Amino acid sequence: MRSVKAIQISRTGGPEALSLVDLPDPEPGPGQVLVRLSAIGVNFVDTYHRSGLYPRAVPFVPGAEGAGEVAAVGDGVTGVTVGERVASSDLAGAYAELAVVGADRLVPLPPGVPDELAAAVLLQGMTAHYLLFDSYPVRPGDPVLVHAAAGGMGLLLSQLGAALGARVIGTASSPEKVELARAAGAGTVLGYDGFSAAVRDLTGGDGVAAVYDGVGRSTFDESLASLRRHGVLVLYGQSSGPVPPFDLGRLAAAGSVYVTRPTLGHFVATRQDLLRRAGDVLGRVAGGTLSVRVGARYPLAEAARAHEDLQARRTTGKVLLLP
Ligand SMILES: NC(=O)c1ccc[n+]([C@@H]2O[C@H](COP(=O)([O-])OP(=O)(O)OC[C@H]3O[C@@H](n4cnc5c(N)ncnc54)[C@H](OP(=O)(O)O)[C@@H]3O)[C@@H](O)[C@H]2O)c1
Numbered sequence: 001m002r003s004v005k006a007i008q009i010s011r012t013g014g015p016e017a018l019s020l021v022d023l024p025d026p027e028p029g030p031g032q033v034l035v036r037l038s039a040i041g042v043n044f045v046d047t048y049h050r051s052g053l054y055p056r057a058v059p060f061v062p063g064a065e066g067a068g069e070v071a072a073v074g075d076g077v078t079g080v081t082v083g084e085r086v087a088s089s090d091l092a093g094a095y096a097e098l099a100v101v102g103a104d105r106l107v108p109l110p111p112g113v114p115d116e117l118a119a120a121v122l123l124q125g126m127t128a129h130y131l132l133f134d135s136y137p138v139r140p141g142d143p144v145l146v147h148a149a150a151g152g153m154g155l156l157l158s159q160l161g162a163a164l165g166a167r168v169i170g171t172a173s174s175p176e177k178v179e180l181a182r183a184a185g186a187g188t189v190l191g192y193d194g195f196s197a198a199v200r201d202l203t204g205g206d207g208v209a210a211v212y213d214g215v216g217r218s219t220f221d222e223s224l225a226s227l228r229r230h231g232v233l234v235l236y237g238q239s240s241g242p243v244p245p246f247d248l249g250r251l252a253a254a255g256s257v258y259v260t261r262p263t264l265g266h267f268v269a270t271r272q273d274l275l276r277r278a279g280d281v282l283g284r285v286a287g288g289t290l291s292v293r294v295g296a297r298y299p300l301a302e303a304a305r306a307h308e309d310l311q312a313r314r315t316t317g318k319v320l321l322l323p
Pocket of ligand 1: 042
């Protein structure tokens with residue numbers, strides 16, 4: 001039997017829980033496609049699966065995002081050909097040389113988007129897209145706050161937000177990150193210390209229309225305090241840890257504001273939504289209006305180092321694994 005290199009988690013824990021193993025070649029079942037990956041996207045959610053914050057049955061191969069070419073198709077799959085270039089954010093175990101995925105979750109790649117860029121932008125690009133078009137649809141002139149504005153999500157939110165006419169205020173933790181966020185379209189980039197007071201100053205005392213907060217525990221209270229009346233706190237992640245239980249009365253006190261906690265799956269649930277959103281994101285990349293920063297590439301075998309660096313705030317832009 002042929003084997004494939006993959007990262008496996010047999011017991012949840014720190015980055016050391018990511019071990020390189022040889023597994024039997026995965027085979028596509030009915031309705032599935034086997035993809036030979038050339039680039040794998042690392043996402044913060046992969047660290048939640050690894051640590052056990054989001055429980056999964058062990059052993060498992062982490063990761064969901066990658067790009068490459070179709071290696072085989074299962075029974076009943078039509079319209080997908082072996083050798084075709086594809087990407088997905090729904091792979092079953094992307095930290096591997098080969099991974100299977102439902103044919104209906106595959107996205108064909110346009111010629112203008114190389115595999116690396118597709119693996120770098122698909123999941124986070126579609127997320128930035130629904131956050132800015134659906135969770136709080138930004139309008140030209142809206143002041144909005146984007147946390148971790150030099151991160152994978154943050155650079156895309158800053159660019160797309162600015163392109164939609166929003167006045168983007170970012171946060172970032174180092175001078176290098178401040179520069180990257182500015183170049184991506186954040187007009188002002190703040191440190192985290194006392195950011196809500198700075199946001200009030202920058203908005204003439206009003207506050208922002210929306211906060212896009214993927215940091216969570218350490219920013220939540222001040223994010224709430226940064227909103228204008230009827231503003232929207234879009235809590236889409238928790239890189240600093242989960243937000244503790246919350247008294248809903250605080251929404252009234254903060255100005256009859258809204259909090260939403262969205263997740264990508266619900267915004268690309270149908271094939272039509274997936275293709276529309278992916279098509280818009282990849283089209284912007286191919287057309288040169290959305291630039292994708294790959295901040296770090298690691299060999300697949302060094303997935304643990306990739307997780308360490310991502311969680312220690314040492315990365316900017318997207319982190320990729322190369323099989
Ligand atoms: N809901 C969804 O649909 C969805 C989809 C994709 C991603 N997400 C979420 O989006 C967030 C960002 O994901 P990403 O993959 O793009 O990661 P990332 O933003 O590139 O990396 C995390 C960044 O968070 C900031 N941070 C602040 N406090 C931190 C702490 N205590 N520990 C670690 N990082 C901290 C750091 O930037 P600074 O050093 O500048 O502070 C760090 O670089 C994550 O929470 C992820 O779960 C949600």
